[in-house]
Amino acid sequence: MCAKYLFMLCLLAYSAEAQTKIFNVKDYGASADGSTDNTWSDACKWKGDTNVVIPEGTYMLRSVIFNGPCNGAITFQINGGTLDGQGTATRQKCLNNSCQILFTSMDLDFITNGRIENLHSFDSKGGHFIVFGSANMTFTKLSLISPANNRNTDGIKISHTNGINITSVTIATGDDCVAMISGAKNVRITDVFCGPGHGISVGSLGGGNPLELPVEDIVVMNCTFNGSSNGVQIKTWPFPLKTPLKVSNFTYEDIVMINVQNPIFINQQYCPEHNCDLSKSSSVQISNVSYKNIRGSSATDVAVNFNCSKEVPCQDVTVEDIDLMSSGGKGRQKLSNFCFNVKGSSFGKQIPPSCVASNRFVSAPLPN
Structure with missing residues (x-):
């Protein structure tokens, strides 16, 4: 080292x-x-x-x-x-020998009052950090770098943990910059630069695990996304559950998007392998989500995409002061928003025009 x-x-x-x-x-x-x-x-x-x-x-x-x-x-x-992590060399060796090794650079399990500071982690085999069963953890002044084409190289993945502070961190990966899955609570993410990567994500959730826990009380502020496939996203599987899983209380504020494919994205038909029955609905109830002062550019024609569940529509979604234009030089008038089964309200500047308050359909393709 x-x-x-x-x-x-x-x-x-x-x-x-x-x-x-x-x-x-x-x-x-x-x-x-x-x-x-x-x-x-x-x-x-x-x-x-x-x-x-x-x-x-x-x-x-x-x-x-x-x-x-x-x-x-x-x-x-x-x-x-x-x-x-020597991930690139390992992956090439695995391609030649039909193996798959995705070791995480550092697993942090059942730790209380931990602080990870001034670390450079690069070319991980799998993710850089996984946090599980912990409490009161701080990640600060870190650089987590993996090639964009190295899959499953999450920057920081959090589950069954209460109290995470991530600040002043640069992340470039082949997967989520930060992923919050089952049981992630009270997470505060500030001053994070993400790109390339799949964005700062909640989920995926609702895939059928009966032990899955809610994700609650997430704050993402003063972050920048550059060239990522997603910005801030919530993703759930189109899978019926006996008891709906509730995820709530998310705040996204003061965020810059630069050439991001899906700047603001709720995807309740998440199915990356395209092998799901999309006639079924997600049983994950998303509620109390606020997006405020988000600006920059979109690499696609859809700036804000709320594709919510037919069974349990998104509730109390607020968008305020959104200013997103095309990164392809097409101009703001070419962008649109998409709303499906979302209930909420809009305030302040809305470029492109919001579809949340009226819950009307805006011409835009459904996400893959």
């Missing part, structure tokens, strides 16, 4: 009154020769705060697992701050 950053991951477990102890991985046999596989103890048994230090160098790793619970707060300090 070699770069110009300093990476710190703080995991708070139990408090203890003791001086912080330094654990240098070289004392545990780690070698920075670029060809040796290394692993080390995470100092979890130390009764007090610990600092696990990885000096500058190149370390070749297999899967490394740090198990808890631990006896104190732990800081992982990577002097260099770069994680190289």
Whole structure:
């Protein structure tokens, strides 16, 4: 791992009154020769705060697992701050050998009060970060980069987690920049640059998992999307559930779109492999969604696309001060909006004209 950053991951477990102890991985046999596989103890048994230090160098790793619970707060300090997933080379090897390896660069499970800062992760095999079963996590000053054609390389994927703050992060991937799925709650995303990628997404949801939990209380503010396939999107499967899944309380505000294919998108007929029965309706109830001060350019003729469920229409959707023009030089008059089974209201500037308040159909193609 070699770069110009300093990476710190703080995991708070139990408090203890003791001086912080330094654990240098070289004392545990780690070698920075670029060809040796290394692993080390995470100092979890130390009764007090610990600092696990990885000096500058190149370390070749297999899967490394740090198990808890631990006896104190732990800081992982990577002097260099770069994680190289070598995903492109691995994918080419898998194409030649008919295999599929999509390891995540870093899984963060059951962590409380964690902070990930000043890290550069690139060319991941699968996603860069997955957060599961955690609480009160902060991601800041990160650069997460994967080639656009490397599939399933989500930047940050969140599930069954309450309390996430993502700020000052640059993400370029072959999948969602940020994905919030089952059980993601109280997520605040600010000052994020996304592109290329599939946008900042809620979902996909409603595919039939009986244990799936609601997604609630999401804020996305002061973000920029450049060349992404989607901007802010909510996606659900056209699948009937015994009990509707409720997702609610989303705020999207002060957002810039640059040449984005679907700037504002609710897609309740999500079916990327085109093998779904689209005569069926999604059972995911979307409600209380606000879009405010979103401006920029669309790479398609549809600026705002609300394709909601026939069974449980979108409720309380608000659009305010929307200003989107064509990125192809066609002019604003060429753009349109699409509304299907959405109930809500419009305020302020609406370019192109909103279709939310009247719930009328506007000439536009249905999404694929």
